[in-house]
Amino acid sequence: MLAVKVPKREAEKIRKKLLELGVLAKGYAIKREGDFVLFPVTGQVEGFELVESEFERLEKRYHSYREVVEVPEELRPLLPSSFDIIGDIAIIELPEKLMPYGRVIGEAILKVHRHIKAVFAKGSKVEGEYRVRELIHLAGESRTETVHRENGIRLKLDVARVYYTPRLATERRRVFEKTQPGEVVFDMFAGVGPYSILLAKRAKLVFACDINPWAIRYLEENVRLNKVNNVVPILGDVRKVAGKIKADRVVMNLPKFADRFLREAMMSVKPGGIVHYYGFGPEEDLFSEHEVKIKAVAKELGLSVEFLDRRKVRPYAPRQFNIAIDFKVE
Secondary structure (H helix, E strand, C coil): CCEEEHHHHHHHHHHHHHHHHCCCCCCCCEEEEECCCEECCCCCCCCCCCCCCCECCCCCCCCCHHHCCCCCHHHHHHCCCCCCEEEEEECCCHHHHHHHHHHHHHHHHHHHHHCCCCCEEEEEEECCCCCCCCCCEECCCCCEEEEECCCCCCEEECCCCCCCCHHHHHHHHHHHCCCCCCCEEEEECCCCCHHHHCCCCCCCEEEEECCCCCHHHHHHHHHHHHHCCEEEEECHHHHHHHHCCECCCECCCCCHHHHHHHHHHHHHHEEEEEEEEEEECCCCCHHHHHHHHHHHHHHCCCEEEEEEEEEEEEEEECCCCEEEEEEEEE
16 A cells, blocks of 8 residues: 655654645554654655555454444443453443343453453342352353452452452542551451451551451452461451450441441440441432431440541442441440
8 A cells, every 4th residue: 555654753743744634544553664664645645755565454442342242223222331340350230131142242342351351241139148149151261260450459359259349449548548557457348358458558457357258268368469467367257256356447348238237346446446337328318327327326335426427439229329437436
């Protein structure tokens, strides 16, 4: 094809000129030959040296898998606009009508996002004592173990065996920034350690409890992976641990059922200590129901609470939000 041949030192200036003239051929890699640069052009260009040359085609870049996926036109509005990426695994929530097209959707995600190696669809809600969900393999490698990076730490986990959401990375960073050197932290529902490992970078000691043996197994591995030596993994029911630990800061990341463990949290926090409580709330009244429960439990225990912060963390369902309440216990 036709090309404009220019000295290297003038290449950027000429490139801009060719763009202005609308003659620079798109979709081809620019070629270098010794001290010259060759720009592919769509036709004759006056005032420049023209040569014949072959150019390597560039693969088109896409911003979303929806640009390349092939599904019936009437179903396109149902395609999710986002999905979770955990390490090199994508997990997407597909409406029932799109499930027959799961494979082509998965392959489209792999095509657009080259760092993703496996794609799964959510097959159920998060449920059960271990807070895990069924996953349906759509495309790519048929494995569920990966290493995820966030906030400067690495987390090895199996997305089919433990609960983990990347959507709380900002919230975890917020709690980290509030944590003071020398503090003792109690992470009541630690999972694979996204809070525990991060807070260990600043706290004196972190007690990390979870009832899921797979979570504790990965937590122990993540302690080694991140080279922290001040995390104490505890496998078991947090009810049996509560009160044996006295912490400056307690993390209650179990939004669906955290209100059932308020007694255990308050039994485990030192006077003047902080509790980070998570729950779900309706859009019209995000916090009231949770604050009433917090006050009631404190009263039962002869304690008082001071609410320090209330936050809308992320959307959870239509008109429902994951919320955070920070409160001090005296």
